Amino acid sequence: MRFLRGYIRRIDAMNRRIGRVMMYGIFVLMGVLLWSTVSKAFFVPSLWTLEMAQFVMVGYYILGGPYSLQLGSNVRMDLLYGDWSLRRKAWFDLFTVCFLIFYLCVLLYGAVSSTAYSLGYWGTEPFSFFGGLVTGAEEIGHMEQSSSAWRPYLWPIKVVMIVGFVLMLLQCLSELAKDVLRLKGEAI
Template sequence: MPPIISGYVRVVDAVNYRVGRIMMYGIFVMTGILLWSSVSKTFFLPSLWTLEAAQFAMVAYYILGGPYSIQLDSNVRMDLFYGSWSDRKKAWFDAFTVFFLIFFLGVLLYGAYDSTSYSMQYGERSPTAWRPYMWPIKLVMCIGFFLMLLQAFSEFFKDIARIRGEAI
């Protein structure tokens, strides 16, 4: 593979690896928020922010962890036929089907960008009692979709290298 593609794959994989490893600790953030919610409802006044903060943390957890999941090849797939195929045939199939993922992520990123820009422009807030601004979590979604799109291209390049019998 050309050095620029190898460099792209190395950089994208390194960034998504680090972001994914950091996001693995998001489960503790969500647990802490929900624990505080239970404690505050039992012993103090109920907190208005806990449920929505836990939802925002969960969105960040799975959106920013998605590229790492793709990188580790731990995404869900139907192994009825795929599991018995050779590595080269798997690479051919993955190189073809990744275009569906790229299209889907492109549409998601386009919608997320529009929604985020609207949210920033008009100061959109959640319609709950806590009323947090919506743009921070929408921005996280844009970043996550963008990183996932970069990772999808990285996986495509790795599949092409596997088809050609090369390693990146």
């Protein structure tokens, strides 16, 4: 039980810090969109603003998601759930978080595969590709770029997605541990 409490404390603290920093990402997004508006009105329109706004929004959403889950501010159907006892909520959350963990594992596999592809890997084993990059057995190939006029490399935003999915997975495991402690009747 001490291990679970330590895990919860560390993961919650890490995701709280990251989430609090990412809350200010909305101001970065507003700045990019403001510059887009000003440049279109008074100067030559900037090519990078639309895609940069999309990239900032992805980071804001994906890296802020674990903090949102931690706070319980995610969307949930509260027709029955709000009237349940803490024990019944813990059982229901324990059951449903398993589906979320499975879904996040699928998303993580897709993000790793997509990131490997964006780094020029054409094979079917993306995890071994990244292992090969670390050991020097693999090389980065022709890197994927956006098809827009700005043509940024896509691997940085895909790495952000991997980090976000890992953080969300860790937070889901923290929520699972909280439910287990609640069901055992122990304080969190």
